[in-house]
Amino acid sequence: MCYLRTTHICNMPIIDVGTYQVHVGDCWAPLNQLIASRPQGKLLVIVDGNTRRHCLPLLRQKLERRDLTIISVPAGESFKHIDTCTRIWQQMLDAGADRSSLVINLGGGVIGDMGGFCAATFKRGMDFVQVPTTLLSQVDASIGGKLGVDFGALKNGIGLFCNPLGVFIEPAFLLSLSPRELRSGYAEVIKHSLIADAAQWERLRRFTNLDQVNWSELLTPSLLIKQQIVSADPFEKGARKALNFGHTIGHAAEGLALQSLDPLLHGEAVAVGMICETWLSHRLLGLPSDQLNDISSYLVRLYKPKPLDKNDFPAYLELIAQDKKNEGDEWLFSLIHPLGRAVINQPVSPQLIVESMAYFNQLIS
Amino acid sequence: MCYLRTTHICNMPIIDVGTYQVHVGDCWAPLNQLIASRPQGKLLVIVDGNTRRHCLPLLRQKLERRDLTIISVPAGESFKHIDTCTRIWQQMLDAGADRSSLVINLGGGVIGDMGGFCAATFKRGMDFVQVPTTLLSQVDASIGGKLGVDFGALKNGIGLFCNPLGVFIEPAFLLSLSPRELRSGYAEVIKHSLIADAAQWERLRRFTNLDQVNWSELLTPSLLIKQQIVSADPFEKGARKALNFGHTIGHAAEGLALQSLDPLLHGEAVAVGMICETWLSHRLLGLPSDQLNDISSYLVRLYKPKPLDKNDFPAYLELIAQDKKNEGDEWLFSLIHPLGRAVINQPVSPQLIVESMAYFNQLIS
Numbered sequence: 001m002c003y004l005r006t007t008h009i010c011n012m013p014i015i016d017v018g019t020y021q022v023h024v025g026d027c028w029a030p031l032n033q034l035i036a037s038r039p040q041g042k043l044l045v046i047v048d049g050n051t052r053r054h055c056l057p058l059l060r061q062k063l064e065r066r067d068l069t070i071i072s073v074p075a076g077e078s079f080k081h082i083d084t085c086t087r088i089w090q091q092m093l094d095a096g097a098d099r100s101s102l103v104i105n106l107g108g109g110v111i112g113d114m115g116g117f118c119a120a121t122f123k124r125g126m127d128f129v130q131v132p133t134t135l136l137s138q139v140d141a142s143i144g145g146k147l148g149v150d151f152g153a154l155k156n157g158i159g160l161f162c163n164p165l166g167v168f169i170e171p172a173f174l175l176s177l178s179p180r181e182l183r184s185g186y187a188e189v190i191k192h193s194l195i196a197d198a199a200q201w202e203r204l205r206r207f208t209n210l211d212q213v214n215w216s217e218l219l220t221p222s223l224l225i226k227q228q229i230v231s232a233d234p235f236e237k238g239a240r241k242a243l244n245f246g247h248t249i250g251h252a253a254e255g256l257a258l259q260s261l262d263p264l265l266h267g268e269a270v271a272v273g274m275i276c277e278t279w280l281s282h283r284l285l286g287l288p289s290d291q292l293n294d295i296s297s298y299l300v301r302l303y304k305p306k307p308l309d310k311n312d313f314p315a316y317l318e319l320i321a322q323d324k325k326n327e328g329d330e331w332l333f334s335l336i337h338p339l340g341r342a343v344i345n346q347p348v349s350p351q352l353i354v355e356s357m358a359y360f361n362q363l364i365s
Numbered sequence: 366m367c368y369l370r371t372t373h374i375c376n377m378p379i380i381d382v383g384t385y386q387v388h389v390g391d392c393w394a395p396l397n398q399l400i401a402s403r404p405q406g407k408l409l410v411i412v413d414g415n416t417r418r419h420c421l422p423l424l425r426q427k428l429e430r431r432d433l434t435i436i437s438v439p440a441g442e443s444f445k446h447i448d449t450c451t452r453i454w455q456q457m458l459d460a461g462a463d464r465s466s467l468v469i470n471l472g473g474g475v476i477g478d479m480g481g482f483c484a485a486t487f488k489r490g491m492d493f494v495q496v497p498t499t500l501l502s503q504v505d506a507s508i509g510g511k512l513g514v515d516f517g518a519l520k521n522g523i524g525l526f527c528n529p530l531g532v533f534i535e536p537a538f539l540l541s542l543s544p545r546e547l548r549s550g551y552a553e554v555i556k557h558s559l560i561a562d563a564a565q566w567e568r569l570r571r572f573t574n575l576d577q578v579n580w581s582e583l584l585t586p587s588l589l590i591k592q593q594i595v596s597a598d599p600f601e602k603g604a605r606k607a608l609n610f611g612h613t614i615g616h617a618a619e620g621l622a623l624q625s626l627d628p629l630l631h632g633e634a635v636a637v638g639m640i641c642e643t644w645l646s647h648r649l650l651g652l653p654s655d656q657l658n659d660i661s662s663y664l665v666r667l668y669k670p671k672p673l674d675k676n677d678f679p680a681y682l683e684l685i686a687q688d689k690k691n692e693g694d695e696w697l698f699s700l701i702h703p704l705g706r707a708v709i710n711q712p713v714s715p716q717l718i719v720e721s722m723a724y725f726n727q728l729i730s
Contacts, residue, residue: 039692039693040693041692041693082447082450082451085447086447089516089522089523090517093516093517093519093522093687096686096687098687098689098691098692098693099689099692100692100693120525121486121513121523121524121525122522122523123522123689124511124513124521124524124525124526124601124689125525125526125600146489148486148489151454151458152455152458154458156489157454157458157487157488158454158486158487159486159489160485160486160489160490160525160527161489161490162525235490236489321461322458322461322463324463324464324488324489326463327404327406327463327464327465328404328405328406328463328465
């Protein structure tokens with residue numbers, strides 16, 4: 001069952017997913033409308049140090065309501081845990097927030113996931129909207145209702161599914177991002193093409209330098225893929241697992257790096273994961289070796305990843321054992337074959353996982 | 366919209382609420398059936414010190430599966446907070462729990478609410494069943510999908526709505542309860558009659574000594590009231606607020622007492638709340654004074670409550686200001702009028718709340 005529908009108003013796409021809409025482009029009028037249509041409750045804005053400085057001024061300028069309560073948390077994935085939630089809940093309590101309040105999550109994936117989780121659980125649920133400010137969150141994290149925080153090294157270990165009232169995507173926020181952050185978000189754009197749109201992959205692989213990219217134009221096709229998959233399977237019982245391509249080993253890499261002095265951005269870790277899992281797709285499903293080579297070499301050229309430390313391999317396996325897609329004793333991956341189509345629930349042995357990481361290390365050596 | 370349906374199999378009532386069933390009586394066969402019908406995942410049982418000793422042996426004897434993972438937490442409302450959740454999540458992680466696992470919450474309201482919350486948020490949601498062991502949780506807390514923990518003095522401040530796969534009520538567990546705990550649970554039985562069944566109130570008020578009560582017989586009528594209300598309004602948008610009668614001031618009393626050396630059991634606090642809120646029903650809605658007197662004197666005789674410390678009145682008001690039913694600046698109560706019917710969303714001023722507490726103090730002096 002797919003609720004997908006796209007309309008354009010003055011060149012501004014609106015993507016419908018049943019209970020909520022994703023507004024891409026000039027999103028401020030619909031956001032103001034949504035706020036005005038509700039009972040006059042508190043308006044809370046969750047930001048981190050970066051979005052407080054770079055994005056909050058534009059939000060303040062565009063919102064008709066002036067009485068905002070700002071809840072600020074430190075920036076970065078390393079603060080995406082339950083202790084930060086406790087700080088957010090306390091500030092919600094201090095602000096007198098209640099079920100008639102609305103929370104605006106102004107930030108990247110961390111703010112969207114964590115702020116959404118805090119809103120969805122405060123007094124058993126306040127409404128919230130997502131205003132994603134990074135490429136990664138605009139094409140991926142803000143859509144689909146997945147909320148939560150990390151638990152130790154277990155990425156998104158604690159959370160729930162709960163939809164926002166709406167997602168409001170302002171491409172102008174991308175101007176505040178560093179090349180490294182843009183590159184990180186681009187990994188999900190690549191992933192969407194590999195799992196669902198081979199023609200789009202052919203276009204993307206021509207971008208050897210991301211300065212050539214018009215990001216606004218890339219947002220909508222990527223969002224449409226994400227929404228099509230999410231609408232068909234909102235609670236990740238089946239088809240939605242396709243989106244996890246690159247994320248099983250990617251999450252482990254991200255979780256381990258999080259505890260080191262040299263953390264990886266999410267998309268950088270997913271790039272590593274996609275290389276390993278494309279190799280697994282070749283080895284287990286017969287993805288042709290020229291496609292494996294094309295994908296791997298493109299990702300290596302773009303992300304220039306570092307080798308994986310062999311001493312960490314057992315720790316990788318331990319984290320992969322905790323992956324949310326696993327069932328009982330089977331470790332299940334989402335792979336691709338043919339290019340442009342995902343194949344979910346593929347059991348992979350620890351031995352092959354190690355081989356895929358060895359392939360990765362050999363590739364970049 | 367009400368999904369309510371009751372059937373009896375060999376004198377064992379089954380109450381249907383759309384997505385799940387409440388089994389009252391010999392509930393072990395259906396629980397074993399449910400477990401056997403699922404993929405063979407881990408089976409986790411959350412207990413506290415009391416239910417580990419008094420209830421787990423019977424559960425072990427009745428369950429066909431032998432491979433239980435026991436997660437034990439300290440007993441009592443004072444441990445119903447997010448730090449205990451962190452301990453539970455860690456034990457789930459250590460046990461290798463995943464989305465194919467099933468959690469059995471074996472305990473009173475604290476275990477049901479907190480264990481359910483931990484299950485519903487671990488890896489974004491594991492299935493769980495409620496096996497309530499106290500009168501309070503059997504007639505009330507285990508039904509309706511409200512999950513969560515306290516946040517400071519804010520009762521159930523963090524949580525969500527999520528239904529269990531089933532509720533399995535074994536009246537034999539009531540034999541392990543002290544008279545004080547039975548009396549606490551009985552407060553919700555009284556509440557159900559006051560908000561929904563005047564004839565039942567006439568029967569209950571004849572019990573001057575709880576030794577006279579056949580608890581098994583009282584369970585089903587109370588459960589039917591609760592389920593009828595919950596089915597009509599699962600997310601507490603309207604009619605379900607009826608169940609909060611006695612709980613606005615009651616929760617404040619419970620929250621404050623929680624921080625003292627002399628904590629109140631939930632039902633004891635609700636009895637205090639019902640006396641104050643019956644007075645408010647009299648004062649604001651015209652509930653006849655003879656009914657006010659009947660209800661108050663019955664509750665005083667049964668619960669022998671202590672006076673409320675006048676110095677705490679500001680703290681009561683502060684907690685009531687945080688009540689989840691409030692909207693914007695209005696403090697909303699659920700009151701009764703006529704006896705046997707609830708009236709929701711009644712705005713009450715701080716001044717009148719203080720007067721109701723003064724009435725309470727005068728009554729018991």
